Amino acid sequence: MVGRWCTARRRAGSREARRTVPPTACRVPGPVRSAALTAVLATTAALLGGPALAADAPADYAFAGDARRIEGGNGTADAAALEPGATYRSSLPRNGVLSYRVELDASSDTYVSVTAVPGSAGEVTAVDGIRVRLRDADGNSCSTDSATFGAAHSPRPVTAWSRREIVPGATRCQESGTYYVTVERTRPQDSPPRAWDLELAAVTEPRPAAADAPTTPAPWDSATPEPLAGEPQRRPGGQGFAHATPVGQGVWRDDIRPGQTLFYEVPVDWGRRVHATAELDGSGDTSGYATGALHLALHNPVRGEVDDAAKGYAGRRTTVGLAPLPPVDHANRYAADGQVAGMRFAGAYYLVVHLAAQVADDFGEGPFGLTLRVRLSGAGRAGPQYAGESRPGGLFEVSAQDRVAAPENGPADGGAADGGAADGDDLAMKAVAAGGIGTGSLLLVGLGVWTAVARRRA
Template identity: 55%
Template structure:
């Protein structure tokens, strides 16, 4: 009996027809996307990420951090009078002493929301306490506080990059921190009493978000599905992480694997569009040579597209395999910023969400110096929705976008995004990609008309 199923027909002379023509068009479009800046073939690897070679960043040794290649050096001031000016859309490199505060100046307009994220990078081998970390606040010219956030090393007590952000939200019904003018980003240690005396390197990123076109007040966030889905399953794909935010390796939905050495931190980024939910589970492989227990052995931290802290989870390790998941988060919505829970408020824009995974240095004392196998199970649920309708562009541009290049570079199964996501993204991602798509479809249409006349 002849087996029935999908077939691909080819005409004489090698011209495709039917499904064969559709496959040829899709292949041509994906190849065109791969030729675009930042694009690759589906499931493939990008050659560079933000100017940093992927191969160079993935093999970073413990304690090594890859700063943005275009980061400008700046020295923070001990007071507001001499505070250096930071420009929106720029990344800076600075240094934080063991005590005291540093001030940086921001000149903001009256309508944009502004975010200043500061990543603290202690040197390898630095002794830190659970309460040690970084504290970031944003103040106006009258010393009124717009926001304050502190991020700590916690139970891992292992030195690794940690980030906190300062925010100025325009027109939220508050009389504080409104209007155009001078604002100050203030950086200090989270706990001066337990702070290590060593100076820490800093990477500072400043982002502005434009106002919405509509003058109508956004609605409060709606209810959402808080049930935890099963972690993604399947054969893991090797995907070494980057050594900093700028060199974070893209991850799509799927199962990904990396080998981390004690003290090492790996950076990944997951494209999450408006209306979608992100789920992530980390698994640390077992070791037969372990002789004790390490609290906070593996830490997974989630940051939003402007490097704002969202949440952190960690687990202890005694040599037996162990896994844990991020707490369930809401779908990405503009209105989340008006919620009360901080974890909901941070899921306020589309873009690349950063998963930062750290293997504590103390693991070497109990399980040996060798690398440990870490597996990440990533799921992105829900169809992408239309954005809120910005009246302008962010600085830097594209921070709150998910492009065709992002989806292709992330690879993975695509999962709940739908089979047409990449094609749709190509069609709307820009004039170049749109021209390629329309041109390919035009050739397909002409060929079909010719066949109908033959």
């Protein structure tokens, strides 16, 4: 688990966190690694601006530690600049349209995602949310996307994405120059008055080096995969995209409270398919009902939403699953179906689970047991040879450690994909909890173990 944590943080975390985690720390074996080093790394991340010390951040979302603070402009004249490869934090008022600008070349696809975090205060409507548009310097629309809270009326982080794609034969939004991203609420008249926090991420994807790259998605089996069986391994979910918990194929367990959102990161290589279901335990009280209570969504490596599903909760065990999705293929971007088009690149996909705040009205504050079943199928293969580097680098690839975490034909029985390390992790953490070791003591113990291991290796 620590190996996956190190891989993810060095690739997607803050610059400070990447410098803080040495490669040797990722190779410390067994439960000692989990009990000591996980505490050290988590404490280090908190000290560097992670969720533990972000006093001004809503409790249900942890922003990227290296997110830059910016203010959106009121128009193109004062639009705030976005740099591809960077993450930003901003704020969206109830009324008005915010503007941001980004300089694009004439050869790369560009994606800008915007995650709105409304916090837990104030009621929201089903059609309330955010709308994101990308336009060229002449005002021509390149893309429009919106994300709403849905039937549950529960405040949660919602993400919309905009994109500029270089398409053979297209004439609009193909030139280099300044482009503008606008963000607004979809239903401001019915929206809570408080400003919403925003997390923006701009990324670029180079074109394939081969001029004859396929432009038609390959046929695929649209039958719904069987949910993965087996005993679950405990994996606490993260609180944001930058802090998502890495998991591979398997059955994973956590607790969730009404109003809470959990994030998991799943590496999906070229040619592979991902399917997931989320199960909520029964409460013992079946006298109430919460509409659209359990919400599951899949986001691609640029945070664009690929698919989502929700189901009501009546106090009995409830399961919600994603629709069948195609294998990851570069040519999927040319599909008319939005779900197929979203599966356009390899990399870290995100499973986002939300439990509606209204569940507490009839069933209490919980926590409720949550089981996430993740199945990866299909044979991995080489992807396109890109003509350049993505920004940030390595975004559209799966590392060697990611492949270990999510092996082809992984544990079909739902067991841990890391050779049983999950059992050791759980036992070690239970021992720490039972012993009542405080954070400071655990930090010192972890540093001692880290130092001893480093000396022994030297």
